[in-house]
Structure formats: structure tokens, C-alpha cells
Amino acid sequence: MLWASSLRMQTNRLMIVAMTDQGAQAKKPRIATVSLAGCFGCHMSLMDLDERLFTLFDIVEFDRSPLTDIKHCGPCDVGLIEGGLCNAENVHVLREFRANCNVLVAVGACAINGGLPAQRNSLDIGRVLTDVYRVRAGLANNSEVPNDPELPLPLAKVHAIHDVVHVDHCLPGCPPGADAIWAFLTSLLNDGRPLLDKQLIRYD
Ligand code: SF4
Numbered sequence: 001m002l003w004a005s006s007l008r009m010q011t012n013r014l015m016i017v018a019m020t021d022q023g024a025q026a027k028k029p030r031i032a033t034v035s036l037a038g039c040f041g042c043h044m045s046l047m048d049l050d051e052r053l054f055t056l057f058d059i060v061e062f063d064r065s066p067l068t069d070i071k072h073c074g075p076c077d078v079g080l081i082e083g084g085l086c087n088a089e090n091v092h093v094l095r096e097f098r099a100n101c102n103v104l105v106a107v108g109a110c111a112i113n114g115g116l117p118a119q120r121n122s123l124d125i126g127r128v129l130t131d132v133y134r135v136r137a138g139l140a141n142n143s144e145v146p147n148d149p150e151l152p153l154p155l156a157k158v159h160a161i162h163d164v165v166h167v168d169h170c171l172p173g174c175p176p177g178a179d180a181i182w183a184f185l186t187s188l189l190n191d192g193r194p195l196l197d198k199q200l201i202r203y204d
Pocket residue numbers: 037038039040041042082083107108109110111115116173174175176
């Protein structure tokens with residue numbers, strides 16, 4: 001298929017870019033990924049790259065990501081954000097990514113516009129918490145809204161990440177498919193200009 005041979009050519013180019021002219025190992029681009037207020041589906045799409053993950057591991061290094069055990073994002077070339085902002089911790093992590101990533105990408109509908117979690121935006125968050133933890137049928141006596149100080153404070157509304165930080169690129173979809181992620185990421189790593197064929201964008 002045409003797209004398959006085009007991806008192969010792209011991969012070959014990327015592997016060449018990963019080497020210096022003299023054959024010494026070039027510094028690999030560093031990528032971080034995180035899931036904020038999302039369902040992890042966008043990360044599952046990343047996993048759907050399947051054997052292309054091996055190529056990716058050859059040409060990049062992963063910083064903070066569910067693929068590593070790194071707790072805080074360090075200086076990176078690209079940050080991929082899944083999910084929007086529903087609590088204070090999401091905002092803190094997003095700011096850390098923005099401060100450390102040269103290029104920040106909003107991946108999927110939740111990061112781009114709040115997505116499914118933003119459906120709560122028409123409701124009062126205090127009323128929702130009371131209904132869920134104190135009013136709902138079947139709760140134990142004296143059930144209270146959790147208030148452990150270690151729990152991140154919920155925001156009154158769910159926000160897209162561009163409400164808080166500058167976003168360089170958006171990769172639409174819910175989730176974007178593995179082929180879309182591959183085309184987007186490889187073109188971005190190749191020359192800094194992400195390309196995405198409309199046929200690769202889907203919202204199912
Ligand atoms: Fe999940 Fe869709 Fe949001 Fe991605 S965009 S985190 S797949 S709900």
C-alpha cells in the first residue's frame with residue numbers, strides 16, 4: 001500500500017537522522033507523555049503502534065511517560081499531552097510540561113477541547129460531589145465528600161489545555177489512531193512540521 005511504503009521511507013529517513021554524518025550516535029530527541037483528565041485511550045493508541053514502537057525507541061528517548069518510571073518531566077524536545085484539566089494537579093503537571101518541552105502537542109479531544117470530562121461543565125461541581133458522596137442511594141451512613149489534603153482540588157470546570165498554556169500543535173481524534181500518531185510524530189521529528197492526512201483523522 002502507498003501509505004505503508006511512505007511510512008517505510010519516513011522511518012528510514014528518521015533512522016538516518018538519528019546518526020551523525022561521521023557515524024557516531026546523534027543525540028536522540030527526547031519525548032515525554034502524560035495523561036491528565038482523560039481515559040488513557042490516547043496512550044493505548046500509542047501502544048497500538050505495535051512493532052513501530054521498536055523503531056520509535058531507536059530514534060527517541062522517553063522522559064516522563066507511562067512507558068518509564070520517571071516522575072517529573074525534564075528538558076524535552078516534544079511533550080504529548082492526553083486529557084484536559086479537571087483538578088489542580090493537572091494544571092501543575094501541564095505547567096511543568098510546558099516549561100520543559102520545546103514543542104507541546106495536545107493529543108486527542110480531551111486535551112484539545114476538554115472532551116468527555118467537560119460534559120460536567122453544565123453542572124455545579126459542589127452539587128455533583130454532594131449528590132455522588134452524600135445523597136446517592138446505597139451509600140453508607142455518614143458518607144462524606146472526600147477531603148484528604150493529598151487529594152487534588154477539583155476545578156469548577158474542565159478546561160482544554162490551551163486555556164492555561166500555549167499549545168504548539170493539536171492531534172485530533174478520540175482517540176487519534178496509531179497510524180495518525182505515527183504520521184504526525186515522524187513528520188514532526190523529521191523536520192519540525194507535523195503532517196496529517198485527513199483520512200487518518202477519526203473521532204470514533
Ligand atoms: Fe480518551 Fe478520547 Fe479523551 Fe483520548 S480523547 S483520553 S481516547 S476520551
